[in-house]
Amino acid sequence: MQAFTNRDGQLFAEGVALSAIAERFGTPTYVYSRAHIEAQYRAYADALAGMPHLVCFAVKANSNLGVLNVLARLGAGFDIVSRGELERVLAAGGEPAKIVFSGVGKSRDDMRRALEVGVHCFNVESVDELERLQLVAAELGKTAAISLRVNPDVDAGTHPYISTGLKENKFGIDIEQAPAVYARAAALPNLEVVGVDCHIGSQLTSLPPFLDALERLLALIDLLAAQGIRIKHLDLGGGLGVQYRDEQPPLAGDYIAAVRERIKGRDLALVFEPGRSIVANAGVLLTRVEYLKHTEHKDFAIVDAAMNDLIRPALYQAWMDVTPVQPREGATRNYDLVGPICETGDFLAKNRELALAEGDLLAVRSAGAYGFVMSSNYNTRGRAAEVLVDGAQAFEVRRREPLAELYAGESLLPE
């Protein structure tokens, strides 16, 4: 669905004009659409209907409590990578039994808390983590359900974005080593092997890499069965891409249909960990033009959002669409959209043909994933507000960060 549409010459989020949101809550502000989030989640859940499954939203993509709560109400599970994300999910009403715990650096405290609340599964990324989890679980007298995150070494040559599924990166356990590590896990008394997990990368725009990885994991599952280790669920991670510009990523429904076809006849539950594909296009970053600066070489639109609010363009040279909220007539110029931060890398977009005037509102599109969550206080800038739109209503789900809070935890040296 299209959450953001043009109506009467201006951009709306569902039934609310973005100009009204800017008026009421100020800028910069992240604006999310509840209906879009729900539709994207349902695309996964509907395609999995009739078989055991969990759709675990990757909290790292957008961890706002309001957003998590929208998903929790639909019965979503959650993929977390830290104690902090665990607490957020619980605060948002998520069910512990539907949480999978990923990440290469789980501390003993992380493990303890996750065992206490009873998460569905730990996605274990190394032998040492396995041994540590055994110790922590034994101390608590609990059993930890585990999957191993396997690194299927899917060919990056043909699929340039799948960088996390390759042998040379820090994630997962080499698929060749996996049978031995599973044997070790099965021998540890406080662990219960339940699944196989992988996540081969993010913003994938075609199915073949996912299906290559799937074939390798199925072969591993067969090998484990021959070893007497029965795998109950297969977790294929996240990674489905979205349209930022002209990408044509597969639909979740088509992806899942292809997976279901390949696991036919097996007694396997499916787990997915989508992040971006649920929330990216459910959000925009709303920002206002502070100044227009025309130099001999370049036209700059200096806006009130900056790289601390949205770092994807600066960090990944990510292209994000920018649209005026109330488009104006008149001559366009080729603008770089830059923020107030004192760095040349502080840009949100480059070379955009726009007709602008000081005070205009702009929407940076597809900003619902890896937007606010990656923001910082660089240059002592408070973080943006977040607003969740539900039909004709807009709710502030995070207030703008007050300046005094930025240094509230700091202190002067004693006299």
Ligand code: LLP
């Ligand atoms: N599961 C695991 C274990 C992950 O590491 C990730 C993302 C996901 C699930 C969710 O993947 P998604 O469905 O969102 O592709 N900050 C970067 C993206 C980093 C993704 C990290 N891992 C960006 O802004 O593009």
